[in-house]
Amino acid sequence: MTASPSLQSVNTLVADVVRRHAADPTRMVQILREVQESLDWLSPEAIDALETQLKVPRTKIEGVAGFYSFLYTEPRGRYRILFSDNITDRMLGNEALYERLCKSLWVEPGRMSEDGLVSVGRTSCTGLCDQGPAMLVNNLAIGRLSEARVDQIAELVRAGVPLAEWPAELFAVEDNIRRADILLGSDMQPGQALLAARALAPDEGLQASNMRSWREGLPTGLGGPPAILDEIKHANLRGRGGAGFTTGLKWEACRNAPLQPGQTRIIVCNADEGEPGTFKDRVLLTRQPDLVFEGMTVAAYAVGATRGFLYLRGEYRYLLDPLNAVLARRRAENLLGENILGIPGANFDIEIHLGAGAYVCGEESALIESLEGKRGTPRNRPPFPVTNGYLDQPTIVNNVETFAAAALIALKGGAWYAAIGTKHSAGTKLLSVAGDCARPGIYEYPFGVSVRQVLEDCGAGDVQAVQVSGPSGVCIAPAEFDRVIGFEDIPTAGAFTVFDNSRDMFEVARNYVHFFQHESCGFCTPCRVGTSLLKNLMDKLHRGAGSPYDFAEIEKLNLLLQSMSHCGLGHTACNPVLDTIARFRPAYERRLMQKQFTPAFDLDQALALARQMTGRDDALAHLSTHHGDHA
Ligand SMILES: Cc1cc2nc3c(=O)[nH]c(=O)nc-3n(C[C@H](O)[C@H](O)[C@H](O)COP(=O)(O)O)c2cc1C
Ligand code: SF4
Secondary structure: OOOOOOHHHHHHHHHHHHHHOOOOHHHHHHHHHHHHHHHOOOOHHHHHHHHHHHOOOHHHHHHHHHHOOOOOOOOOOOEEEEEEOOHHHHHOOHHHHHHHHHHHHOOOOOOEOOOOOEEEEEEOOOOOHHHOOOEEEOOEEEOOOOHHHHHHHHHHHHOOOOHHHOOHHHHOOOOOEEEOOOOOOOOOOOOHHHHHHHHOOOOHHHHHHHHHHHHHOOOOOOOHHHHHHHHHHHOOOEOOOOOOOEHHHHHHHHHHOOOOOOOOEEEEEEEOOOOOOOOHHHHHHHHOHHHHHHHHHHHHHHHOEEEEEEEEOHHHHHHHHHHHHHHHHHHHOOOOEOOHHHOOOOOEEEEEEEOOOOHHHHOHHHHHHHHOOOOOOOOOOOOOOOOOOHHHOOEEEEEHHHHHHHHHHHHHOHHHHHOOEOOOOEOEEEEEEEEOOOOOEEEEEEOOOEHHHHHHHOOOOOEEEEEEOOOOOEEEOHHHOOOEEOOOOEOOOOEEEEEEOOOOHHHHHHHHHHHHHHHOOOOOHHHHHHHHHHHHHHHHHHOOOOOOHHHHHHHHHHHHHHHHOOOHHHHHOOHHHHHHHHHOHHHHHOOOOOOOOOOOOOHHHHOHHHHHHHOOOOHHHOOOOOOOOOO
């Protein structure tokens, strides 16, 4: 067992972190994350110190810490290993590797070793589906796991080798770009799009007023910010994060939102990328970070914002330092900071916030809550972020890919962009292709590409189904492979997961249902209970205890989740089950062994504790309606 740090050293360490964050409680998630990086967990002593130094009640600190799956208020090992548990990891044999590692380290799955050296557990998709199976070690990603790699990792852990000394090759993440188009193939030089945006002002006099408008956030006449907004609108750019909202309208609403004294407008780049099967933002941020940051700066110019955030999912911790280096370079090049490009009052800067393992924080209002240092609970809407976002200020939230496209539109014009793709879906789309195919990776296509074409390009044969846009998207069968990627047919945030005929589509849906149940934030009862019931139901079918009545139960749950849930997670949680029932019903029917209905929630089993406490286990202490589904 490693010795616990002294109270004094905990206080000093916490003081250091708190000072770095100016004792600002809105930075709570970052503070907790950094304290944990040094202490391995958020011990009671660390929380005491935070309470005193931040002047925030301990219950609040614990409430925030308790929300995020990567923040620990119980002891964890010095090495904290989490196996990615997406369906593609399963298809690549992650379970056997998980067991192998646990066995070799003498640690119970999901627990910490007795000597406090290591804990091993599971987590949701880590965004490495093109190079799975994957894991996180102290939040750093390791892909392409094999028996040999797992044994190597076990050896390093047993020998207590510090992570910084592990072979760098273990942490290498490949980009796997298989098809590049305007975004991934762009050779835009840093600052070019901003210069082009500024040049949209018709004359020097107007430029000067537009420059003031950036500082003050006031709309001006023609040229400059209004002109760049027009270009974004003409481009017909729609958001790439899933909902497909028109970007120009969003930006305009933010620009038109009134500011209270002391307020500014805010630009947020959503890099939470938690949808299982999606990893395209990871690659964009690796290969084209300037395009993304430039797009954010163009947005700031268009709406008059002075502050920006990149909300980076915790699983992409390894990108934090390289991205901060890009930001530092852009500051040195006068592309961020004060008087950008020499324009007086053109002030804008970007900081990176790291998430801490909560899929729901990808929902824009939950993301803003998290940015404010709180639990990532989705807000009631309206008001929308464009008027009342980060700290109640007008805020734009856009996906990484949306900002990258905006930079190119500023550079080359809306008409150029609108001519790419289809009438209703302008531009290109990055697809994260994974699963049963020879060439998993990132494919950038003009909108309008058919599913069949993508399958051909990625080397997928004998295909049974494709899950487009992750569990919250759609699952399609071969008869639909001529459908096209685009808002007019199959909209997608980017995931494209291929399943060949050897796969059991029921198990695919069950994995997704487990994901939703795990990621439900629990704020609203329909989703909290509905996703649990759905999971229980699928598990019951898995055990062969299902009956035909279960289809009706699923329908009922779907109605409940769709109509009563507070946010998109609940609304879409039944999608994978409904889609697979509609297309692959035999996969369900062969599991319907029971003629009679048995409830997925086993009330009799739930009363076991009461029986134990009263010392009774006679027939009368059991429910007579119980059918014995204890499996
Ligand atoms: C549960 C949930 C998770 C989401 N995750 C993401 C995400 O990881 N990245 C993203 O850009 N949008 C995500 N969204 C959509 C965002 O709420 C928001 O619509 C999007 O960031 C807007 O950007 P866009 O207009 O550029 O698409 C999610 C929505 C929900 C309901
Ligand atoms: S629908 Fe689910 S994820 Fe969304 S707020 Fe309700 S409980 Fe949370």
